[in-house]
Amino acid sequence: MQKSTRNLRSVAEERVGRKIAGNLRVLNSYWVAQDATYKFYEVILVDPQHAAVRNDARINWICKGAHKHRELRGLTSAGKSGRGLRNKGPSAERLRPSRRAAWRRRQFLQLKRFR
Numbered sequence: 001m002q003k004s005t006r007n008l009r010s011v012a013e014e015r016v017g018r019k020i021a022g023n024l025r026v027l028n029s030y031w032v033a034q035d036a037t038y039k040f041y042e043v044i045l046v047d048p049q050h051a052a053v054r055n056d057a058r059i060n061w062i063c064k065g066a067h068k069h070r071e072l073r074g075l076t077s078a079g080k081s082g083r084g085l086r087n088k089g090p091s092a093e094r095l096r097p098s099r100r101a102a103w104r105r106r107q108f109l110q111l112k113r114f115r
Helices: 007-021 051-055 077-082 101-107
Strands: 025-034 039-046
Touching: 007 025, 007 077, 007 101, 025 077
Parallel strands: none
Antiparallel strands: 025 039
């Protein structure tokens, strides 16, 4: 059996973001419980239209349009860890900015020349 490329926490965030949260933003999630079959996570959602969120300088970054559906693009904590972005240094050269971009960068021959 092949290992899943994404962790279950990231999958849970995506499901909540798609089905439940119409106008809410996924901030983060954490493990709650598990049994022999399922794992349960609580997903923290933020309402970007709420006045308390808009006026709070620590969280109002999530009100910008660039943060719509962060969970679908792997920008939450679970998504970043699933993409391997917790690593730093030379071992992370194949990961940044993404695996696809790093692969593409290695495929093209780039010759530096005077023009």
